[in-house]
Amino acid sequence: MPSETSYWIVSAPVQEEKSAEQMYNDLSQRLVRDAAIESSDIGRLPFPPLKTGTLETLIALSEELPKTDAFFASVVTRIVDALRSLFNDDVQAMNEHLVVDDESVEEYLMHWRWNASKYRADRSLTDLIEMLSKEMQSIDNVMKQKLNNYNLTKGQLQQLERKKNGNLTVCSLADIVHKDDVVDASSDFLTTLLLVVPKTQKDAWLAQYERLTPMVVPRSSTQLAQDEEYALYNVTLFKKVEQQFVQKAREHKFQVREFTYDEAQLERERRELDEAGASEKELWTELVRLSRTYFADAYQALIHYRVLRTFIESVLRFGLPPNYFAAVVRPSARRLKQLLKSLNAEFAHLNEYLGKERQTSDAAPSHDTPGEYANLLEQEVFPFVLTEQPMIIV
DSSP: OOTTEEEEEEEOOOOOSOHHHHHHHHHHHHHHHHHHOOOEEEOOOOOOOEEEEEEEEHHHHHHHHHHHHHHHHHHHHHHHHHHHHHHHHHHOHHHHHHHEEEEEHHHHTTTOOTTTTTSOTTHHEEEEEHHHHHHHHHHHHHHHHHHHHHHHHHHHHHHHHHHHOOTTSSSOOOOOGGGGGGGTOOOOEEEEEEEEEGGGGHHHHHHGGSSSSBBBOOOEEEEEESSEEEEEEEEEGGGGGGHHHHHHHHHHHEEEEEOOOOOHHHHHHHHHHHHHHHHHHHHHHHHHHHHHHHHHHHOOOOOOHHHHHHHHHHHHHHOOSEEEEEEEOOOOOOHHHHHHHHHHHHHHHGGGOOOOOOOGGOOOTTTTOHHHHHHHHHHHOOSEEEEEEEEOOO
C-alpha cells in the first residue's frame, strides 16, 4: 500500500481518443466523486519532450534509480533537519523557509512545470540525471561544510556560556574570586586552593579541612560563593603539602578547582564571549539563508528527478511512443483504500500491459525484468506507474 504521508505521482499512456488534458479532467472527476479527494489535492505533471534513448540505456538507468533516489531524498531531509535545528522546531518559521519559487512545497508540486531554462529537455536522460546528481552533490557538500562550521562555533559559544553561567564545578571563577581571597602567587611557601563543596557537606568541610594534612593554615577557609548545589571555599596551606591535600580532598568528594588570579582574565572572557556570540549569530544567519536557497534548489531537483524516474518506468512498462500522462495526488489517510481503488478503476484498461503474472497479487517478477521495474513487480501490482514523493512534515 502506498504511503499516506507521500504524494502519489501516477503515469499512464495517453489514450488515442483522448488528450492528456481530457485524461486529467476525467481522473480529477473520478477521484473527487469516488475517493472524496479535494480538487486542490490533484495536479498535472506534464512530461517535457524527453529523449528515450535505447532500451539498454533505460535498463542501466533503472538499475541506478534506487541509489540515486535515496541520495536525493537524504539531501533534502538533511536540509529540513538543519532548519529544524536552527529554528528549534518552530513550525511557523520553518514553513516560511521551506518554499520553492516563493510557493509552499504543495503549491509548487500541484502547479509543477519542467524548468526548461535550468534542465534542457533535449539532452539525454543519462545527461539529465547526471546533471541533477552533480547539483545535489554540490548542495550537499556546501551544506555539510557550512553546518559543520556553524556547529563548531555554536559549540565554542556554548562552552563559554557554560563557563559563565554553569554551576560552581564548571563556571569561570574570574568574577568570583578577588585578589584578597588568595595569597600572592609570588609567595615561596604558601598557596591558596579553591574547593567546590556540595552544600550538604559544608559542615563536614569546615570540620575537617584543617586536619586533612599537616601544614594547613588554621581558620584560613572562607566561603566565597554558593549556588543551588555547591559552595566555593578557599583554603591556604604550605606548598610542600599541596599535592597531598588535593588527594585527601578528592577522597572526601571535595572538588579542587584550578585557578590562577589574573586581573585581566575577566575582561578576556567577556571579550571571547562577545566575539563568539557575534560569530555564531553571523553564521546562523548565513546558514538560514543558504538552507532556504538550497532547499528550494534541492527540492526542485528532487521533483525533476522523480519525474524522470516516472518517465523511465513508464517507457519500460508501456513502451513507445513516449506519449504519457502524469498527475500528482495528495492522498487522504481516511480514504486511502478508496483512492487506490478509484485509480485502479480509472486505469483498468491498462491491465493488458501487466500480463498474466501481474494480474495476481502474488505474482513474481521474471528474471529478465529490468532494474527498478523488477522491484515494482516485487512490491505491488498496479495498472499504472506509481512513484511516491514523501511529504515534508515539520
